[in-house]
Amino acid sequence: MAFTGHRSYxxxxxxxxxxxxxxxxxxxxxxxxxxxxxxxxxxxxxxVAELQLTLSDIILEAxxxxxxxxxxxxPEERERYAxxxxxxxxxRYASGDYAADVFHRRNDMLVDGxxxxxxxxxxxxxxxxxxxxxxxxxxxxxxxLFARDLFTHAF
Numbered sequence: 260m261a262f263t264g265h266r267s268y269x270x271x272x273x274x275x276x277x278x279x280x281x282x283x284x285x286x287x288x289x290x291x292x293x294x295x296x297x298x299x300x301x302x303x304x305x306x307v308a309e310l311q312l313t314l315s316d317i318i319l320e321a322x323x324x325x326x327x328x329x330x331x332x333x334p335e336e337r338e339r340y341a342x343x344x345x346x347x348x349x350x351r352y353a354s355g356d357y358a359a360d361v362f363h364r365r366n367d368m369l370v371d372g373x374x375x376x377x378x379x380x381x382x383x384x385x386x387x388x389x390x391x392x393x394x395x396x397x398x399x400x401x402x403x404l405f406a407r408d409l410f411t412h413a414f
Contacts, residue, residue: 261292261322261369263390264299264379264405272379272404277306279377279402284310290318292369293343297332299379299387301339308346321347324365325354366390375400 260283280291280303293304307319321344329340344350353364366389370376376394380387380403394401 260288260290260375260377261294261373261394262300262303262377263294263366263369263387263394264303265381265385265387266296266298268299268302268379270302273302273306275404276303276377277310279404280306280310283375283377284314284317288375289316290320290349292320292322292373294365294369295321295323295328295340295343297336301336301343303377304343304346305339308343311346318348319343319346320349320351322365322368323350323352324361325352325357362386363389367393370394370397370399373399375402378403379405381405 291303291307293307294300295304304319304321307317311317311319329337332340351368353368354361358364366386370390370393373394376391376399378387378391378401380391382388382405391401391403
């Protein structure tokens with residue numbers, strides 16, 4: 260199972276995200292892949308890391324574009340990144356250095372073979388959109404919490 264979402268995510272659906280992770284765990288998911296980007300990725304990673312305290316067999320897999328990827332993050336986001344990275348059972352890099360296609364390679368690494376992808380996708384063309392489309396093409400279930408959040412708050 261994997262996560263993909265926008266950097267602009269600010270935690271608005273963290274309760275739904277936590278409930279979704281727990282539900283997926285209860286249905287057999289044990290490995291949770293996170294792309295380690297600011298926003299949705301790191302929020303998801305933090306929740307999985309927190310759940311590791313009570314769910315000892317949950318695996319957090321950090322899928323990182325390249326070493327040094329977080330060097331341009333704000334100090335706060337670098338701290339969040341470091342906490343999630345420290346909790347990761349598996350760390351994988353898409354490349355040893357920056358390359359033009361490194362984000363696509365990281366996104367492919369995230370979703371290839373994932374039965375479920377949890378997204379925070381607004382529907383625009385973006386890296387998240389690329390990842391959601393790839394997941395759907397390979398037959399993964401896509402749970403888009405953005406759409407659920409809009410529906411929940413429509414009334």
